[in-house]
Every structure is written in C-alpha cells, then in structure tokens.
Amino acid sequence: xxxxxxxxxxxxVLQARGLVKRFGRVVAIDEADFDLMPGEVLAVIGDNGAGxxxxxxxxxxxxxxDAGEIVMDGAPVHFRSPIEARSAxxxxxxxxxxxxxxxxxxxxxxxxxxxxxxxxxGRFLRTLDRGGMRREARQRLSDLGILTVQNVDLxxxxxxxxxxxGVAVARATAFxxxxxxxxxxxxxxxxxxxxxxxxxxxxxxxxxxxxxLISHNxxxxxxxxxxxxxxxxxxxxxxIRPEDHEMSDAVAIMxxxxxxxxxxxxxxxxxxxxxxxxxxx
Amino acid sequence: MATDSDVESVxxxxxxxxxxxxxxxxxxxxxxxxPFLVLLIGIVVFGVxxxxxxxxxxxxxLVLQQVTVIALLAVGQTMVILVAGIDLSVGAIMVLSSVVMxxxxxxxxxxxxLALMAGxxxxxxxxxxxxxxxxxxxxxxxxxxxxxxxIFESINFLYSKNETxxxxxxxxxxxxxxxxxxxxxxxxxxxxxxxxxxxxTFGSVLMIFVAIVVSYVLTRTMFGxxxxxxxxxxxxxxxxxxxxxxxxxxxxxxxxxxxxxxxWVLIGRIGAVSPNAGYNANLxxxxxxxxxxxxxxxxxxxxxxxxxxALIVGIFRNGLALAGLQNNWQNLxxxxxIIVAVALDQWIRRVSV
Numbered sequence: 049x050x051x052x053x054x055x056x057x058x059x060x061v062l063q064a065r066g067l068v069k070r071f072g073r074v075v076a077i078d079e080a081d082f083d084l085m086p087g088e089v090l091a092v093i094g095d096n097g098a099g100x101x102x103x104x105x106x107x108x109x110x111x112x113x114d115a116g117e118i119v120m121d122g123a124p125v126h127f128r129s130p131i132e133a134r135s136a137x138x139x140x141x142x143x144x145x146x147x148x149x150x151x152x153x154x155x156x157x158x159x160x161x162x163x164x165x166x167x168x169x170g171r172f173l174r175t176l177d178r179g180g181m182r183r184e185a186r187q188r189l190s191d192l193g194i195l196t197v198q199n200v201d202l203x204x205x206x207x208x209x210x211x212x213x214g215v216a217v218a219r220a221t222a223f224x225x226x227x228x229x230x231x232x233x234x235x236x237x238x239x240x241x242x243x244x245x246x247x248x249x250x251x252x253x254x255x256x257x258x259x260x261l262i263s264h265n266x267x268x269x270x271x272x273x274x275x276x277x278x279x280x281x282x283x284x285x286x287x288i289r290p291e292d293h294e295m296s297d298a299v300a301i302m303x304x305x306x307x308x309x310x311x312x313x314x315x316x317x318x319x320x321x322x323x324x325x326x327x328x329x
Numbered sequence: 330m331a332t333d334s335d336v337e338s339v340x341x342x343x344x345x346x347x348x349x350x351x352x353x354x355x356x357x358x359x360x361x362x363x364p365f366l367v368l369l370i371g372i373v374v375f376g377v378x379x380x381x382x383x384x385x386x387x388x389x390x391l392v393l394q395q396v397t398v399i400a401l402l403a404v405g406q407t408m409v410i411l412v413a414g415i416d417l418s419v420g421a422i423m424v425l426s427s428v429v430m431x432x433x434x435x436x437x438x439x440x441x442x443l444a445l446m447a448g449x450x451x452x453x454x455x456x457x458x459x460x461x462x463x464x465x466x467x468x469x470x471x472x473x474x475x476x477x478x479x480i481f482e483s484i485n486f487l488y489s490k491n492e493t494x495x496x497x498x499x500x501x502x503x504x505x506x507x508x509x510x511x512x513x514x515x516x517x518x519x520x521x522x523x524x525x526x527x528x529x530t531f532g533s534v535l536m537i538f539v540a541i542v543v544s545y546v547l548t549r550t551m552f553g554x555x556x557x558x559x560x561x562x563x564x565x566x567x568x569x570x571x572x573x574x575x576x577x578x579x580x581x582x583x584x585x586x587x588x589x590x591x592x593w594v595l596i597g598r599i600g601a602v603s604p605n606a607g608y609n610a611n612l613x614x615x616x617x618x619x620x621x622x623x624x625x626x627x628x629x630x631x632x633x634x635x636x637x638x639a640l641i642v643g644i645f646r647n648g649l650a651l652a653g654l655q656n657n658w659q660n661l662x663x664x665x666x667i668i669v670a671v672a673l674d675q676w677i678r679r680v681s682v
Contacts, residue, residue: 131570148561150628151554159558159567162551174550189548206357 058257059122061086062107062115062138062227063081065316067116069102076102077113078282083314084227089249089259091269094279095302100262101231103279106231107260108140111134122317137226141233145216149205154178154185156204157219187216188222192251210241214248221252228252229260231323234268287311342405356677358623360629363673367620367666371641375648385653386515386527393533396643397615398423398594400636401536402610403617404543405456405587407635408580410618411547412560413627414470416581418459419588420610421481424608426452426592431494431602434503441503447467449589455481456585462576489604496600509535510595532594539590543583544632556580561628616663617642620670624678641666 064082068075076099084090094100106113109127118125120136126135132139147156158181162172165177185200192214204212213233220228230249234242242265249259249272263269269276270290278286278301286301286308293309300306356362375383382388402419409416430448433439439447455477462473499506508534509581515524547553558566566573591610596602622640623630645666646659 130568134570140568142568144565146562146565148558148628150561150567151557155554159566162554162570164551173545174552176549176551176554178549203357206354217381 049170052090058086060314062118062120062315063316063318064103064107064116064118067103067106067118068114069099069106069111070114074292075282077106077116080116080279080283082107082277082284083287084258084260085275085314086258087253087256089253089261089272091261091263091273091276092279093263093266093269093276093298093302098278098279098302099282100230104229104231104260104262107133108138117318119316119318122319124320137224138229139220139223139225139227140229141213141216141231143221143233143235144232145212147204147212147216150203152201152203153189153207153215154182154200156215157181157188157222159219159244161223165281184222185218188218192218192221192248208241209237210244211244213237213241217245217248221255221257225257227258227260229262231262233261234262234263234265242268266298268270269298270295278308280304353677353679356673360674360677361631361634361637363670364621364634364641368641368644371564371644371648372557375644375652378650379651383648386524388513388647390527390529392640392643393648394530394598395647397530397533397536398591398598398607398640399610399613399617399642400628400639401539401591401594402588402614403621403635404540404632405584405591405637406614406618407421407621407630407632408543408556408587409470409584410560410615410623410625411627411630412577412580413563413625414463414560414577414581414623415474415615416456416459416470416584417474417611418455418478419479419591419614420486420582420607421478422455422585422588422593423591423610424450424604424607425455425481425485426589426605427595428489428592428604429601430506430592431499431503431596431627432489434506435494435498435602438502441505444503445505445593448592449586452589452592453582453586455584456588457578458577459585460581463581464574464577466626485604487627491604493604494602499596499600499602506593506596506602509594510600511597530597533598535590535594539587540632540636543587547632552576552579557628559627590652613642616667619674620666622670622674624674625671629674629678638670 059085062082064080067077067080069077078099082102082103092100092104102111105111107118109130109132109136112128125136127136137212148159151159162299163177163181165175169175179192182200189200204215207215217228217230226267233245233249237245246268249261253259261269261273270310270311273290276289276290276298277284278298280302288298288309288311297306301308406416406419406527411509417660426448429451430444433444433447434441435447459470459474459477462468462477463470471503510530512528512530515527515529518529547556555566555571555576559572559576563573595606599606617639618630618635619625620641621630621634623634645662649659649662
C-alpha cells in the first residue's frame with residue numbers, strides 16, 4: 049500500500065519520528081516525535097530542561113540527532129546547519145533576534161543575502177542594490193503593518209523591543225519561507241508590545257506559513273496556538289487543542305501531575321524521493 | 330516602560346526630545362560630524378592664532394605629507410577596528426614591507442616592479458598570519474598582534490642587518506620605490522594664484538585612492554556589510570549565515586596589504602630605506618582611527634572619519650608648533666583629544682533604550 053493512500057489530513061510540512069540526542073550520559077531527546085501541519089500555529093511547551101529547545105535545534109539543523117528521522121513535505125531531510133534548513137524554507141527567529149544593532153533596518157533584513165545591482169556595476173564592482181533592498185524592506189514591513197515608510201534607514205538599536213521583534217519576523221518571513229520558528233518571542237517584552245507580536249504571529253499564519261512557537265507564557269500560547277505540543281522528559285507526551293483543555297491541564301500534563309490524554313496520531317508520511325527546492329504542499 | 334504611543338512616535342520621529350538628546354541622536358546617525366567639526370574648529374582657531382603662516386599652501390601641503398603614512402595605516406587599522414579587533418603590528422608590517430622592497434631591488438637586483446610586488450605580498454602575508462592566528466587559534470587580537478609586532482620587527486632587523494639603504498643607492502636602481510615621494514605643484518592642476526607653493530605628493534594621491542576604494546568596499550559591497558555585522562555582533566552575524574571567521578581573515582589580510590602600500594609611501598617620504606623608520610606608527614594609526622569616531626567596540630565608524638582623525642592630529646601638531654608650543658604640549662593635546670573622542674563615543678552609543 050502506498051503511504052500516500054492512507055492520508056486523510058493534508059500533507060504535514062515537517063515531521064519527526066524517534067529523535068534521540070545524547071550529551072554524554074544525559075539524554076536530552078528521548079525518542080521524540082513531532083508533527084507540524086501547513087498553516088498552523090503549533091505551540092511547543094515544556095518545563096525547563098524538558099528538551100524542547102534541543103528538539104527544535106535538531107529540527108532546524110543546529111544540532112545533529114543521534115537517531116531518528118526528519119521529513120519535510122514527506123521527503124527525508126538531513127540539515128547540517130541552520131543555513132541549510134533556511135534554504136529549505138525553515139526560518140528561526142532566535143530569542144536574541146540575531147540583529148546587528150548598528151546596521152539599519154533594511155540592512156538587517158538583507159543581512160547574509162544581500163543583492164547586487166543588475167548589470168556591470170553589480171558584476172564587476174560588486175555594488176549592492178541598496179535602493180532596491182531598501183524598497184523591498186519597506187514593502188515587507190508595511191505588508192506586516194510594522195513600520196511607517198521612512199524608517200528603514202534607522203539603526204535597529206534605535207527601535208523598541210517589540211519593533212525589533214517585528215523586524216526579525218519580517219526578515220524571517222520575507223524569502224519564500226514555509227516554517228517560522230519563534231523562540232520565546234514575548235519573553236522580553238511589555239504587555240502592549242507582546243500584544244503586537246501575537247498579532248504578528250496571526251498575520252504570518254494568515255499568509256499560509258506554519259509557525260512553531262516556543263513559549264512559557266500560557267495565556268499567549270492559548271490565545272494563538274491551533275495545537276499545543278507538550279514536551280516532558282525528552283519526548284512528546286501529548287498534543288492538545290486549546291479549545292479542549294484548560295491552561296491548568298496543560299501545566300499539569302507538562303509537570304507530570306496529570307495523565308496525558310490520548311489523541312489521534314497524525315500518520316507519518318515518508319516517500320523515498322528527495323525533496324525538491326521550492327516545492328509547495 | 331514604553332507605551333504603545335511612544336513606540337509609534339519613535340518610528341514616526343515625532344517624539345519630543347530635549348536639545349541635548351537631539352544632538353546625541355543626530356550624532357548617533359551621523360557620527361562623522363564630530364571629527365569634521367573638530368577639524369574645522371582646529372583650522373579656524375589655528376588660522377586666527379597663527380595667521381597666514383598656517384594657511385600658506387606650503388604649510389598645509391606639509392601637513393598632508395606628514396599625515397599621509399599614518400593615514401594610510403589608519404585606513405587598514407579602521408577595517409580591523411570595525412571587526413572589534415586591533416592591529417598593533419601595522420607599523421612593523423609597513424617597515425618590513427619597505428625593507429623587502431628596498432633590499433630586493435638594491436641588494437638582490439630584482440626589477441623594481443617585482444621588488445614592489447614582493448614587498449606588498451609580504452605585507453599581505455603578515456596580515457594573513459595575524460588573521461589566521463586570531464581566527465583559528467581564537468586568540469585575542471591584542472595578544473596576537475602584540476606578539477607579531479615583536480616578531481615582524483625582529484625579522485625586519487635580522488633580515489636588514491640593521492642597515493639603512495641610502496637615498497642615492499635606491500635612486501640609482503629603483504626610482505620607482507621613491508615615486509611616492511615625488512610631487513606635483515597644485516598650480517599645475519588648478520592655476521589659481523593662492524595655491525602657489527602648495528604641492529601634492531603621489532604618496533598622498535595613493536593614500537586618497539586607497540581610502541576611496543576601501544570606503545567603497547565597506548559601504549557598497551556585501552563584504553563591507555559583513556565587516557560591520559561581524560564587528561557589531563558576531564553571534565548575530567553567524568546566525569544569519571555570515572562566515573565571521575573568514576570575514577576576519579580577509580580584513581586582517583587587507584590591512585596587511587595596505588601596510589605594504591604604506592611601506593612604499595614611507596620610502597618616498599624619507600627617500601632611504603631604513604629599518605628604524607616609522608617607530609610611532611602603530612599607536613598613531615590607532616589614535617587617528619579613534620579620533621575619527623570609529624568605535625573600539627566594533628561595528629561603527631567610517632573611513633572618512635579616520636581621514637579627518639589623521640588630519641586633526643596633523644593640524645593640531647602643526648598649529649601648536651607654529652604657535653611656539655613644542656612636542657610635549659602637542660602630545661598632551663593629542664592625548665586629551667583621544668580621551669574626549671572615546672568619551673563621546675560612549676555617550677553616543679547610549680542613545681538606544
């Protein structure tokens with residue numbers, strides 16, 4: 049029987065089965081499974097030291113798992129670095145945002161993927177297309193409703209925390225991205241700035257991208273997540289829907305005080321053909 | 330805590346700021362303003378105090394000749410300081426390059442063009458070695474270049490046997506090496522009477538050319554943006570996919586090559602090839618960079634600021650000398666300028682949050 053014949057749900061974007069990662073004698077990920085569906089916000093919660101960050105790092109190529117398999121759009125992938133994961137369409141917004149404070153908003157958005165001016169100046173003098181990059185940065189930011197037009201030349205350090213988050217998210221979603229990983233995006237922000245970032249997450253979802261949201265903030269998780277992946281002792285113990293459970297349930301499952309509910313498993317889909325660049329589901 | 334409307338107004342630039350805050354904010358966006366103003370003030374003050382002797386084209390071109398070598402080294406030093414490094418060996422690399430150029434041509438009889446190339450290659454190789462030690466052994470740049478300073482200087486003395494090649498010997502076989510000391514009269518370029526007595530050496534032309542090229546690379550190319558990003562926040566640069574270590578390696582190598590060019594200019598300046606020349610060049614180059622507004626913490630600064638910085642030092646020394654104040658007073662003034670420049674940098678950096 050072909051594996052594709054068994055699917056009734058849409059093809060998952062990113063899946064993992066049986067991931068293991070050991071650091072010496074410490075087992076950080078212990079046979080963990082993971083499923084991400086297209087266009088959803090998947091929150092990943094877990095106590096400190098539960099191994100959720102390690103698992104996400106394995107998914108985005110920041111560390112290499114000792115065992116287990118990862119598939120994207122049903123095809124096996126082996127990312128050796130976050131750069132490789134990014135070229136496959138998985139962007140990570142790090143907790144420290146990875147922005148260069150002294151460079152401008154536009155420069156930060158194109159950092160690491162600058163574009164040259166077309167023609168001989170770009171080819172021989174390697175001149176950057178500063179005007180073009182500035183225009184596109186402005187376009188991206190106003191699409192996400194983040195900045196007014198004249199501000200892409202400001203250095204990032206002149207922005208507030210929420211706006212910096214906005215720039216980092218705009219950068220992550222700007223270049224053919226399928227999956228955005230956000231690591232504690234609201235942890236360092238005030239109430240109103242957090243609100244803007246949550247709106248931003250929903251905006252990104254509305255554009256058809258999938259979001260993995262790592263957060264300790266239960267009200268934020270319950271507000272924006274479609275499904276909640278609960279991680280405990282190195283593995284996934286449950287996936288719940290916020291409409292079916294209370295926040296206290298999630299915390300109880302997370303800490304082991306409550307038996308995790310049984311949920312319908314999402315079938316693991318793997319074909320042996322390699323993934324193609326720019327593929328859409 | 331910032332409220333939402335504060336956030337909005339910061340973006341629209343409508344926030345009410347005190348005048349001092351406005352100045353701080355402006356300087357943050359245009360940090361080169363300070364060295365430019367200091368240079369301007371210096372010129373006006375010395376013009377008033379010293380008078381016509383200061384403004385005489387001959388005197389001003391003398392200042393330019395005096396700062397050319399340091400300015401060229403400082404251009405290389407700026408690249409290094411932009412990646413939050415420091416290169417204490419620039420002076421030693423410069424002198425070693427000039428000695429290689431001179432001895433290859435005069436003692437070994439190489440064609441002057443090849444001897445020049447060899448000297449430049451030695452400069453680049455020295456810079457490459459600095460970069461390799463810093464990036465592969467992950468040692469602090471201060472320690473690495475403190476060590477290579479001694480090493481390059483010793484190699485220079487061992488290789489040259491501490492001999493100076495006399496001006497007439499160099500002139501006889503390799504006039505090309507002294508080309509940077511030749512000059513054209515300003516009145517030959519622009520026939521205006523008030524320029525009479527002013528000259529421009531080819532060394533200064535070379536320095537300005539190198540400064541323009543480096544400035545272009547830093548501001549208009551991908552490599553230049555990566556230089557700033559690597560110095561500003563190396564971890565952030567790495568996460569967006571920039572190869573920070575390779576960027577650093579390229580920066581130190583470029584700085585070494587520029588030191589090689591400075592060696593050529595040095596021969597033109599003194600005529601002879603002396604292993605004892607350029608003794609203060611290291612610290613003078615750092616002085617020019619710092620007074621020029623480039624931050625020692627990396628990621629902020631510009632080549633044009635460095636040129637202003639080198640000119641400020643030259644103008645202050647010249648003006649104070651013409652006003653009858655001797656060396657110790659000049660050093661004292663330059664020292665005060667350094668401290669003011671770094672204090673201003675710290676103040677400007679505090680603009681955020």
